[in-house]
Amino acid sequence: MPLHPDRLFPADPTVRGLARELYQSVKDLPIVSPHGHTEPRWYAEDAAFPDPVALFIKPDHYIFRMLYSQGVSLEALGIPDRDGNPKKTDDRAIWRLFAENWFLFRSTPSRLWFEHSLETVFGITERLTPLNADRIYDQIAEALQTPELRPRALYDRFRIEAISTTDAATDDLRYHDAVLASGWHGRVLPAYRPDFVIDPEREGFPQRVAEFVALAGTPMSWAGYLDAHRVRRAYFKARGATSSDHGHPSARTANLSRGEAEALFDRVVKGNPSPEDAELFRAQMLTEMARMSLEDGLVMQIHPGSFRNHNRDVFAAYGPDKGADIPARTDYVRALKPLLDEVGNRSDLTIILFTLDETTYGRELAPLAGHYPALRLGPAWWFYDSPEGMLRYRQLVTETAGFYNTVGFNDDTRAYLSIPARHDVARRVDCSYLAGQVATHLMDLDEAHEVASDLAYGLAKKAYRI
Amino acid sequence: MPLHPDRLFPADPTVRGLARELYQSVKDLPIVSPHGHTEPRWYAEDAAFPDPVALFIKPDHYIFRMLYSQGVSLEALGIPDRDGNPKKTDDRAIWRLFAENWFLFRSTPSRLWFEHSLETVFGITERLTPLNADRIYDQIAEALQTPELRPRALYDRFRIEAISTTDAATDDLRYHDAVLASGWHGRVLPAYRPDFVIDPEREGFPQRVAEFVALAGTPMSWAGYLDAHRVRRAYFKARGATSSDHGHPSARTANLSRGEAEALFDRVVKGNPSPEDAELFRAQMLTEMARMSLEDGLVMQIHPGSFRNHNRDVFAAYGPDKGADIPARTDYVRALKPLLDEVGNRSDLTIILFTLDETTYGRELAPLAGHYPALRLGPAWWFYDSPEGMLRYRQLVTETAGFYNTVGFNDDTRAYLSIPARHDVARRVDCSYLAGQVATHLMDLDEAHEVASDLAYGLAKKAYRI
């Protein structure tokens, strides 16, 4: 069935009418995508996407996670093992398996994204079933070969104004350079992601730090290591970066004396850090990154609270990012205090906080962001990048932090085709929330129009300094 | 006032119409009751229930908990003390006291269950008041003497297809045997509940373990103790059991080496275990039970997170199950890891998780169940077996885990007459939720019909292997 023009709008006719009106005024606004995981190579090379399975299944942990939970093996889905070798390569059979299990995705955001892509990119308005699986596979595969579905053409079609990738601190950003050199009008911005040279518990940390300072040409010392970050941040900034991104197990921060920090650095670069040393080093580095943000103006993002690779056997066989990252309880009030004592009152700094623990929205994050000038709240993230998740976010955050301590929408995805779908869901949910505010006379319609536009476009651009 | 046919359906006419349509198609489906606390003796002996107070007040901690909170003593309600002796035996006076305080139950599920029973079982459509209390008492008392209200007749009238009791691991299951021997068509399944021989902090634990291995005919050793579980599980399974049930203070699991487990067993069976040893033994036993489930196919239920007998004086005077069990914060992500490392990837195993900590729905349980093949989520439980509780469950779970990682509804009650009322509430709430999905165009109506039927009937049957 075709996408319904009123999907996601509240059922009440008055509220729906208001939501529809608000949505009309924002649906065609450009997409600013300030945090995501698409490949810069796509924009540089502008090659066709290979096939439906490579496009929709293999890279999407939302998809194979659900299938796996119901007994479909990762092997049967063609997920490559740790060495990059898939056991199954019959993409058409994988697609059929997907179609057979498509009913599992009822009421999940994956369905919204997939069906939006099918219709708006491929013109397919049928529900996927085992009966039409082959035909739909062929339709997609064929369309992917057309120039209209190349990455740069889609960039325009999706009305993207700027898109950020996420890049390792040691990345040479060659594809970003290639995009810049090509003269193409698209804006593909790198983001500085230094986790693997900040987290002493990552595999090969000492070696990676050694390579990192070598790349930057700085000495192997605490001061040299910090300077290496400065060098690399400048490298990123010169190629358009406006933000750094930090995915830590917790939100803990620290503000050690120089002597303490030096000693800690010396301990962790030896390898085999104690859990407390590892946590403390990550904590200290959040504060260091914030100080550097004051120097160079990069916006700082903190994404804490995921227990990564929870499934031992899946991690051993298939590696990370296989749908087994599970949220954990996260504290912000005590954890962020050292950082906030140092830089929280600076209104020339922007630190964007995300969470996987929704209990912190109203209790911790909104009160913190509703007070500290340096803090802003990122949108509903990951598992909560969903209609109910976004609605809870607004309900729990707005009364304390308002709209202007939030930063609009981040799609946070490596699934390129889902980007317009995700922004569309966010715009619909925000317009629905605002329509409710107008219908219950908490806000006038002219104000709701202004807020809708800010949430869809203006706040992301401003917060991320794009 | 008579039960309204549209009760619990959303007020919006469009959504209500859809909910009504969905509900029509599932309201008469058989009841599968895979987890509950009715007495097997009832089905074996098929005797009349004694009187209104014994039926509705004395066994229902939801009822006397609320009355007690407002200053009505347990004594005045005829609740027997620890030795089984009630101080007050004038049931009619107790019933009047109940009627005087009936207003306290406004907007609670107890009211829904009670009024559903009054109308559908006794044909009473008045609201209970002090004025009509005596008359209603008489009506109920009289009706209870009729053959139509005997347990087996009600089983048919309630359209029960199968009902599980919960039975101590040492129970001889004589009533289950009697039901089987009687040739009656009803299915009354035992469930294996070994808490009191697993929890070293229960009164008389060493003695109970000794009796347990003696009953099973196995040696008093770690290996013998495990074998005793195997023997008793087989005994239960031979009488129809399809599940085990584990009510632990926390969800902690462990996977010790054989030597460590033997040493731990030797320590705890001596009595007076340290809190850590007690917790570790319970943790280890969850993993052992899961391994046995792989051997014998019993579905495993984990019900963690209740601080039992919180009220010291009430426990001393009246014993357990007096409405003073209070939920506590519960962690699953770290707690379940040892168990999941061992068996989480087995799709031939079903472990059903319950919670009293709703913050874990979206943050922990849905992500875990949306990944691990062995995990399923039990329905909203205990305090959350209620309209708002069920709605929150769907809102917080579905977008991540879908419908098919949930297991339909459990009534979990010893109040036999409330069983159809509870299933009716669940069906109404689920149909309302699905109607909202259809009205906001997230799901088509044909799909909603299929899901409604699965939630009301199919999933429970499948998950519990009934």
Place this chain on the structure above:
Amino acid sequence: MPLHPDRLFPADPTVRGLARELYQSVKDLPIVSPHGHTEPRWYAEDAAFPDPVALFIKPDHYIFRMLYSQGVSLEALGIPDRDGNPKKTDDRAIWRLFAENWFLFRSTPSRLWFEHSLETVFGITERLTPLNADRIYDQIAEALQTPELRPRALYDRFRIEAISTTDAATDDLRYHDAVLASGWHGRVLPAYRPDFVIDPEREGFPQRVAEFVALAGTPMSWAGYLDAHRVRRAYFKARGATSSDHGHPSARTANLSRGEAEALFDRVVKGNPSPEDAELFRAQMLTEMARMSLEDGLVMQIHPGSFRNHNRDVFAAYGPDKGADIPARTDYVRALKPLLDEVGNRSDLTIILFTLDETTYGRELAPLAGHYPALRLGPAWWFYDSPEGMLRYRQLVTETAGFYNTVGFNDDTRAYLSIPARHDVARRVDCSYLAGQVATHLMDLDEAHEVASDLAYGLAKKAYRI
């Protein structure tokens, strides 16, 4: 735009109609304000309020917190420093700055309160903008000089029946005496707030305890200190107090032996207590206060869970209550057990629990209050004194604790003009909730009328013994 008569009512026409009908029957009920922070001096002296900025901005941390979070300095808002000196005194310029940033308060309760005051007290129905800021300033300033806007006249206009202030345990209550001596009909009740002589971590604690026992004329010993509380409580009670209030970092309670308590007292009055001693002393004192409540009948309020003065620099420069108090996770189940073991079963005692951790509503507070006779739940507090906050409170509490274990509404404010606005919001939200119950046939309309009246008026009066 004028306040809409249907503001805050659900959009669905049926539910809105019911909400409107319920609200009509409670909107003009008197205001009982059993917990707040207005100045007793206002009622004693009945002087005019000075000016718009002193009325609406400087005393309202909801207002300047939000402005501060968006980069407006406290200095620019005329907030005085620790020594009481504001850097900026141009109130008209401050008011203009406020008007320029008024859009930040969209969808916050501050907006509801402010616009309600503007219209109902000053007859202003325009939205505040930079363009009309000066004119509105003048209108307010002029009106404040009229006798109709003096504190006592407003007391009558607001239909206040009784209002409680919150007063330090050593306060001489001279203004309460003056009100009583004046023969005015208004009831201004003190409330006993002994935090600064109970919390060993407050500045100058040893000195304050010394002054406290000196004032009471009791010896400097554990027994003398307890007697000093008795003396001061009696002093408060003689001037109309019906409650004590306790704002602790956590809900921890203790019940030490006399010897342990004496030794602990001796340690903490020396100053520089260990964190554990400080926490334990506060914990012990909650139990002591509860015991005294059994003696003298004062209702006990516990307000735990705020991390006070989280912003180091703001605290250093401007002192407490500057919008930097952040909620923290709060445990009740284990924390309250010592207290409840001692007095929880007493139905002649009322302990009212508040929370800043909404996750405890359903998991801990409702089950506790739905069992223990001594416990009642305070309304949604502080950050949750808001439409969504109040709605979540009812949704999470009612099914387990009912309505009658809650205590109606507290405004908890020092912003006198916002009191009728806050009660109006609470009445509208509660009527909306009840309308939903009637529309979904969970309650009959006659019952909803009764409950609406109890929530708006009766329960507060009863719980606080006013």
